[in-house]
Amino acid sequence: xxxxxxxxxxxxxxxxxxxxxxxxxxxxxxxxxxxxxxxxxxxxxxxxxxxxxxxxxxxxxxxxxxxxxxxxxxxxxxxxxxxxxxxxxxxxxxxxxxxxxxxxxxxxxxxxxxxxxxxxxxxxxxxxxxxxxxxxxxxxxxxxxxxxxxxxxxxxxxxxxxxxxxxxxxxxxxxxxxxxxxxxxxxxxxxxxxxxxxxxxxxxxxxxxxxxxxxxxxxxxxxxxxxxxxxxxxxxxxxxxxxxxxxxxxxxxxxxxxxxxxxxxxxxxxxxxxxxxxxxxxxxxxxxxxxxxxxxxxxxxxxxxxxxxxxxxxxxxxxxxxxxxxxxxxxxxxxxxxxxxxxxxxxxxxxxxxxxxxxxxxxxxxxxxxxxxxxxxxxxxxxxxxxxxxxxxxxxxxxx
Amino acid sequence: xxxxxxxxxxxxxxxxxxxxxxxxxxxxxxxxxxxxxxxxxxxxxxxxxxxxxxxxxxxxxxxxxxxxxxxxxxxxxxxxxxxxxxxxxxxxxxxxxxxxxxxxxxxxxxxxxxxxxxxxxxxxxxxxxxxxxxxxxxxxxxxxxxxxxxxxxxxxxxxxxxxxxxxxxxxxxxxxxxxxxxxxxxxxxxxxxxxxxxxxxxxxxxxxxxxxxxxxxxxxxxxxxxxxxxxxxxxxxxxxxxxxxxxxxxxxxxxxxxxxxxxxxxxxxxxxxxxxxxxxxxxxxxxxxxxxxxxxxxxxxxxxxxxxxxxxxxxxxxxxxxxxxxxxxxxxxxxxxxxxxxxxxxxxxxxxxxxxxxxxxxxxxxxxxxxxxxxxxxxxxxxxxxxxxxxxxxxxxxxxxxxxxxxxxxxxxxxxxxxxxxxxxxxxxxxxxxxxxxxxxxxxxxxxxxxxxxxxxxxxxxxxxxxxxxxxxxxxxxxxxxxxxxxxxxxxxxxxxxxxxxxxxxxxxxxxxxxxxxxxxxxxxxxxxxxxxxx
Numbered sequence: 005x006x007x008x009x010x011x012x013x014x015x016x017x018x019x020x021x022x023x024x025x026x027x028x029x030x031x032x033x034x035x036x037x038x039x040x041x042x043x044x045x046x047x048x049x050x051x052x053x054x055x056x057x058x059x060x061x062x063x064x065x066x067x068x069x070x071x072x073x074x075x076x077x078x079x080x081x082x083x084x085x086x087x088x089x090x091x092x093x094x095x096x097x098x099x100x101x102x103x104x105x106x107x108x109x110x111x112x113x114x115x116x117x118x119x120x121x122x123x124x125x126x127x128x129x130x131x132x133x134x135x136x137x138x139x140x141x142x143x144x145x146x147x148x149x150x151x152x153x154x155x156x157x158x159x160x161x162x163x164x165x166x167x168x169x170x171x172x173x174x175x176x177x178x179x180x181x182x183x184x185x186x187x188x189x190x191x192x193x194x195x196x197x198x199x200x201x202x203x204x205x206x207x208x209x210x211x212x213x214x215x216x217x218x219x220x221x222x223x224x225x226x227x228x229x230x231x232x233x234x235x236x237x238x239x240x241x242x243x244x245x246x247x248x249x250x251x252x253x254x255x256x257x258x259x260x261x262x263x264x265x266x267x268x269x270x271x272x273x274x275x276x277x278x279x280x281x282x283x284x285x286x287x288x289x290x291x292x293x294x295x296x297x298x299x300x301x302x303x304x305x306x307x308x309x310x311x312x313x314x315x316x317x318x319x320x321x322x323x324x325x326x327x328x329x330x331x332x333x334x335x336x337x338x339x340x341x342x343x344x345x346x347x348x349x350x351x352x353x354x355x356x357x358x359x360x361x362x363x364x365x366x367x368x369x370x371x372x373x374x375x376x377x378x379x380x381x382x383x384x385x386x387x388x389x390x391x392x393x394x395x396x397x398x399x400x401x402x403x404x
Numbered sequence: 405x406x407x408x409x410x411x412x413x414x415x416x417x418x419x420x421x422x423x424x425x426x427x428x429x430x431x432x433x434x435x436x437x438x439x440x441x442x443x444x445x446x447x448x449x450x451x452x453x454x455x456x457x458x459x460x461x462x463x464x465x466x467x468x469x470x471x472x473x474x475x476x477x478x479x480x481x482x483x484x485x486x487x488x489x490x491x492x493x494x495x496x497x498x499x500x501x502x503x504x505x506x507x508x509x510x511x512x513x514x515x516x517x518x519x520x521x522x523x524x525x526x527x528x529x530x531x532x533x534x535x536x537x538x539x540x541x542x543x544x545x546x547x548x549x550x551x552x553x554x555x556x557x558x559x560x561x562x563x564x565x566x567x568x569x570x571x572x573x574x575x576x577x578x579x580x581x582x583x584x585x586x587x588x589x590x591x592x593x594x595x596x597x598x599x600x601x602x603x604x605x606x607x608x609x610x611x612x613x614x615x616x617x618x619x620x621x622x623x624x625x626x627x628x629x630x631x632x633x634x635x636x637x638x639x640x641x642x643x644x645x646x647x648x649x650x651x652x653x654x655x656x657x658x659x660x661x662x663x664x665x666x667x668x669x670x671x672x673x674x675x676x677x678x679x680x681x682x683x684x685x686x687x688x689x690x691x692x693x694x695x696x697x698x699x700x701x702x703x704x705x706x707x708x709x710x711x712x713x714x715x716x717x718x719x720x721x722x723x724x725x726x727x728x729x730x731x732x733x734x735x736x737x738x739x740x741x742x743x744x745x746x747x748x749x750x751x752x753x754x755x756x757x758x759x760x761x762x763x764x765x766x767x768x769x770x771x772x773x774x775x776x777x778x779x780x781x782x783x784x785x786x787x788x789x790x791x792x793x794x795x796x797x798x799x800x801x802x803x804x805x806x807x808x809x810x811x812x813x814x815x816x817x818x819x820x821x822x823x824x825x826x827x828x829x830x831x832x833x834x835x836x837x838x839x840x841x842x843x844x845x846x847x848x849x850x851x852x853x854x855x856x857x858x859x860x861x862x863x864x865x866x867x868x869x870x871x872x873x874x875x876x877x878x879x880x881x882x883x884x885x886x887x888x889x890x891x892x893x894x895x896x897x898x899x900x901x902x903x904x905x906x907x908x909x910x911x912x913x914x915x916x917x918x919x920x921x922x923x924x925x926x927x928x929x930x931x932x933x934x935x936x937x938x939x
């Protein structure tokens with residue numbers, strides 16, 4: 005407990021006047037009790053547990069200053085609303101921060117999510133002493149850059165010397181409206197898992213806040229054979245759904261992934277060029293996975309650092325789309341890997357019927373340490389998937 | 405006199421002790437960041453950011469009184485940020501700090517703790533990050549991490565289901581231990597159709613902090629589920645409107661728990677709507693519009709219900725102190741997982757091993773860098789099929805330009821991958837090598853050592869055709885770059901983004917540092933002969 009606390013209690017003698025000796029003892033008692041309490045707290049938070057842990061257990065403690073307290077006085081609410089801002093712009097707001105108390109205040113910068121400057125601060129670790137009656141300025145700057153949408157950014161000023169608070173959080177908020185609004189904002193067209201004999205359409209939308217009549221010049225992809233691309237004016241109802249109520253015009257671009265013999269993940273790009281002077285080119289990633297009639301989930305048997313005494317188990321699901329008559333059997337597996345087809349069920353959803361096989365892969369307890377790699381081979385009667393190979397990546401720890 | 409004095413002393417000590425006891429025990433005024441759990445909430449729905457309380461940082465959750473029953477810690481929407489975002493120091497977040505914080509609370513405050521997570525552990529696996537396989541491994545790692553931290557419940561989220569509904573469910577099955585203490589995936593309105601999945605996916609869970617029993621449930625937005633592009637999703641998961649199930653789930657939880665918690669995997673408006681419709685819930689956990697959440701929860705029903713958000717990217721936790729007496733106020737504090745916890749990082753050692761060693765080993769084992777799906781470089785005509793040749797090839801005709809590049813940090817870009825042991829991490833490799841996402845670009849340090857670092861062809865495109873026909877004006881005009889093009893089309897920001905340039909990327913400042921116009925002359929006839937570059 006600090007000396008200031010002791011003084012506070014001592015000053016709280018607005019109690020009826022007593023003899024001077026009583027007062028002395030009272031003050032002495034307060035000190036004794038305070039020291040005892042302080043010692044108890046100190047003992048409680050001494051470094052404990054791991055004797056090798058050399059880090060101390062206390063965070064930096066905001067110190068209380070002796071003497072009369074200062075008082076933070078702000079000229080306005082610590083939250084400032086910028087309103088609507090364009091991209092690549094900078095918003096700045098300045099608060100006047102006055103010490104309206106009788107003691108000094110010490111200010112330092114705490115965590116912030118925006119650029120924050122305090123007049124007269126020389127460095128991040130600097131502490132500014134604010135004398136009673138004096139003022140300083142707190143300046144928050146938020147660069148919108150390529151941000152799109154609502155934002156809220158804050159900066160914390162730590163304060164020592166105010167009896168009521170030890171920090172003030174300044175915040176700025178608003179909405180960044182780009183020249184070109186794009187949905188999805190992440191510029192990612194996610195096609196998900198697509199059967200390779202099927203197509204799937206994903207759309208994105210563009211509209212401009214400062215040039216509603218802009219034109220799309222070209223839309224191309226990094227894999228022209230993979231996609232059909234169609235550009236249409238953005239329907240009013242869809243613009244409303246996107247909450248682009250203050251904009252007019254715009255386009256909707258439909259990107260259809262075509263059926264393909266290719267299997268596996270893809271990571272392509274759609275490139276849009278426009279006549280907008282600020283946004284000549286827009287790139288969106290277009291990713292997903294083409295799967296065949298049979299999916300194995302997960303695709304790899306991966307069990308790392310198996311304890312030899314426990315062994316390990318992983319469950320796989322082999323899913324055959326629209327293959328109700330499919331059969332499956334285990335043909336081969338690496339040494340020390342036991343593979344069982346635990347069940348075979350028919351399941352149906354709104355769009356598809358599946359035959360699913362639950363496959364259990366077991367590394368028995370007592371398996372010698374080392375790496376097990378190779379493939380599990382399953383045999384099926386499906387005409388497009390007679391052999392299914394599942395990579396195995398297993399490591400068994402040493403028994404020591 | 406002496407006698408009187410000693411009695412006076414004793415009296416004074418007793419009086420003082422009594423004063424301290426009274427002050428200490430009956431100080432009814434809660435810390436300023438405590439929101440009254442019962443009664444009117446004066447700032448209902450308002451931003452209470454402004455009035456920060458006095459904070460003593462000498463111990464974790466210093467404003468929380470010692471005599472709590474325990475603490476509920478809420479996290480969520482990590483969206484792939486298992487570590488502080490980006491590679492720039494000074495960023496907040498990360499699972500190591502999360503473990504450090506929980507260990508500090510355990511050792512320094514001795515409270516029982518319960519942890520719950522809103523889900524969205526990963527980012528869109530089809531987005532431009534580490535690729536699908538890396539995202540899968542990260543999801544497994546996140547599940548292991550939350551198991552290590554003794555989480556009770558993780559909400560089922562549409563974002564996590566983007567791995568593929570079956571894939572996600574199988575990962576719950578394989579990556580979460582099959583025991584009662586393991587975290588449960590919670591979704592009241594999503595029912596798995598397989599019994600296997602039912603062992604991990606529950607409509608609600610019960611947990612406790614000390615004497616306070618908690619009932620936790622979650623719902624996911626049916627519209628978001630409908631948006632997931634997976635033809636088999638409803639084979640394995642049946643999703644119904646939250647309103648169909650919440651009355652029953654809430655009534656069930658109210659039978660034997662003291663505090664009922666609803667996590668809402670949907671828009672903030674949905675969380676508010678459900679919070680207002682079902683006043684029985686004491687705490688509603690909502691998704692966040694911002695990375696940084698409000699410093700105080702909103703309140704509903706006159707302060708009875710708290711609407712809590714924890715931000716995105718795993719930078720914050722919400723800590724709720726639960727009193728032993730249910731009629732007393734709960735206390736709230738937002739925890740920023742910043743570098744103040746790094747001095748205690750030994751307490752996060754198990755998590756460090758999981759993230760910095762096991763996760764990286766899994767990435768290497770799966771060769772996510774080597775198997776990253778490539779695409780063709782997006783140009784047409786004569787340059788179609790061009791391959792990456794590396795800066796050493798460019799140097800043969802552009803020695804001064806090469807030396808200029810060599811003096812930039814771009815030339816050193818591969819070093820941090822070695823120093824931080826991230827050569828197997830596709831999300832990092834993407835911006836620290838040349839042509840990684842494109843056919844013929846960086847594949848691995850052993851296969852394509854000439855493409856380490858951020859070289860000429862990341863800006864100019866693959867250069868083999870130009871190297872072969874250096875005087876072809878069409879090709880030259882295609883690979884030439886301008887400041888205007890780079891600035892307007894945000895080419896630098898693809899890597900120097902908000903995560904990796906958190907203090908801003910000022911093009912006007914940075915461009916002169918890499919600009920290299922007309923540094924070479926081409927008088928030597930050899931430079932016009934062309935180079936057959938190695939494939």
